[in-house]
């Protein structure tokens with residue numbers, strides 16, 4: 699009798715504890731990632747995938763089929779980041795400030811910028827229209843759940859970092875919204891994560907050979923100055939697939955790969971993406987075997 703009671707108590711403990719833990723998780727917005735300037739959060743509402751989640755009062759993002767949403771953090775964001783969902787305890791974190799590389803150069807002679815010819819103006823306008831169309835694209839997959847890998851077939855020197863900025867004669871230039879790799883013309887560029895190609899053009903005025911991949915929910919990889927493009931608009935690419943080759947096309951001073959990541963209008967730091975593997979997050983994937991599939995369109 700005593701033995702039976704003890705066995706029942708153990709059984710009760712085994713069955714109610716995980717359920718209670720799950721209930722607790724269901725009532726919260728769960729996020730992990732890099733809550734820093736130029737960073738990001740990947741969030742989920744555990745078992746309840748109905749309510750959309752919103753960051754800092756912005757546009758609510760519906761949770762993808764996988765149960766996750768991706769939020770970018772601006773380079774110059776300060777204060778707290780808060781992700782809310784209806785009826786859920788919000789996720790709140792302080793945004794960590796970063797020291798970006800700022801170069802001030804004064805006493806320069808006034809620059810003599812030549813006006814663009816009508817042909818150049820038309821080329822710029824054509825590029826703007828192509829990009830504006832690409833930015834509206836939204837894939838329902840969430841291939842960023844598999845993390846991001848290095849975008850080149852071989853290791854090369856990094857020649858530019860995210861967020862750096864030059865202030866010339868007191869006039870700030872636009873910050874560098876990506877990472878540059880000093881690769882050589884012809885080096886293979888590999889998709890850092892799976893996705894759908896939403897723009898592939900060999901002759902953009904600024905970017906030269908340009909490929910844009912939607913890695914899901916508007917998380918877009920942007921690859922510039924390519925000498926060769928091996929993918930087409932609408933094509934599904936697997937993580938690690940060759941998308942083209944490094945070059946010096948467009949407004950580039952030499953051969954390099956510029957890799958940017960634009961999330962619904964905000965450029966984030968690709969190096970922070972490479973440093974975070976969502977599959978290793980106990981917050982996002984608390985239990986063994988609980989990992990959802992990021993999308994059924996593509997092979998690994």
Ligand SMILES: [Zn+2]
Nearest residue numbers: 858876878956
């Ligand atoms: Zn660059």
